[in-house]
Amino acid sequence: MAAGDYNAVRDAIRKIIPQASYDDGSAGPVLVRLAWHASGTYDKASGTGGSNGATMRFKLEAGDEANNGLEYARKYLDPVKKQFPWISYADLWTLAGVVAIEYMGGPKVDWKPGRVDDADVQYVPPNGRLPDATKGEDHIRSVFYRMGFNDQEIVALSGAHNLGRCHAERSGFEGPWVPMPTRFSNTYFKLLLRSQWIKRKNSVGVEQYTDEDNELMMLPTDMALVKDPKFRAWVEKYSDDKDAFYRDFAAAFGKLLELGVVRGPEGKAMRQYARAKL
Numbered sequence: 001m002a003a004g005d006y007n008a009v010r011d012a013i014r015k016i017i018p019q020a021s022y023d024d025g026s027a028g029p030v031l032v033r034l035a036w037h038a039s040g041t042y043d044k045a046s047g048t049g050g051s052n053g054a055t056m057r058f059k060l061e062a063g064d065e066a067n068n069g070l071e072y073a074r075k076y077l078d079p080v081k082k083q084f085p086w087i088s089y090a091d092l093w094t095l096a097g098v099v100a101i102e103y104m105g106g107p108k109v110d111w112k113p114g115r116v117d118d119a120d121v122q123y124v125p126p127n128g129r130l131p132d133a134t135k136g137e138d139h140i141r142s143v144f145y146r147m148g149f150n151d152q153e154i155v156a157l158s159g160a161h162n163l164g165r166c167h168a169e170r171s172g173f174e175g176p177w178v179p180m181p182t183r184f185s186n187t188y189f190k191l192l193l194r195s196q197w198i199k200r201k202n203s204v205g206v207e208q209y210t211d212e213d214n215e216l217m218m219l220p221t222d223m224a225l226v227k228d229p230k231f232r233a234w235v236e237k238y239s240d241d242k243d244a245f246y247r248d249f250a251a252a253f254g255k256l257l258e259l260g261v262v263r264g265p266e267g268k269a270m271r272q273y274a275r276a277k278l
């Protein structure tokens with residue numbers, strides 16, 4: 001297989017998405033979360049964090065409790081890496097998110113290769129940069145503004161909770177947000193606005209919001225999106241206008257994967273050692 005044949009890599013990723021013995025028969029959602037957590041450590045002010053360097057290869061970052069469960073995503077991608085040893089982990093993890101979104105019926109997200117795995121353990125960003133689901137709108141803003149996102153982009157990105165589920169043993173929360181968690185859609189926004197959400201303790205004693213039947217859930221941070229008037233305006237927009245959501249999600253997710261990726265003239269990412277060193 002020719003080095004640089006990203007279409008062949010995309011095909012191989014599509015093949016590992018159906019996983020009969022895993023969540024809802026699909027590795028798609030956890031692959032999306034891997035791409036997001038690999039990128040969402042970015043800090044605009046210092047230029048540190050982000051997908052370049054694939055620092056989640058190191059225990060120090062993989063062990064951040066926010067990353068619990070992402071070992072499944074990395075494990076599913078191992079055979080793809082073996083098949084295409086020339087692709088960097090940083091490119092593979094981000095590309096897998098993009099392929100999974102499209103596979104599950106979501107929009108096409110622009111993706112560019114060129115990330116490198118040159119970072120060593122000293123480039124691991126501090127634990128705790130990813131959002132904490134027990135918190136509210138101020139916390140959400142401080143985390144996403146740090147990356148360089150605005151309110152509209154925050155809500156668009158949050159629409160990824162149309163996919164997948166929470167696992168008590170990973171995050172303390174449990175259950176899916178929507179009835180079809182392996183189909184990309186704007187149902188999450190519709191449910192946020194239309195359902196009666198009841199605060200309840202789940203099976204491990206953690207407070208979350210559930211529907212009347214206790215089948216679907218919302219995190220405290222999800223509820224903050226309807227409580228805060230500025231966020232809520234975007235939730236209403238994306239609930240009514242699926243095309244706008246798909247377009248804005250694709251733009252914001254594409255931007256997320258590029259955070260901190262500084263490319264040289266040939267498109268290959270360069271680590272800005274002086275700035276990035278923590």
Ligand code: DDH
Pocket residue numbers: 023029030032033036068069131132133134140157158160161163164165166167168170171172173219221253
């Ligand atoms: Fe999320 N997310 N997320 N999320 N997320 C969880 C699962 C998934 C927060 C907390 C959690 C985004 C934003 C936030 C996905 C994608 C994205 C879980 C459950 C928690 C907790 C983990 C587990 O138990 O396995 C919080 C807080 C925020 C926030 O914005 C404040 C964003 C921006 C994305 C994105 O992809 C752009 C996906 C997909 C999942 C489902 C994973 C799975 O295994 O299924």
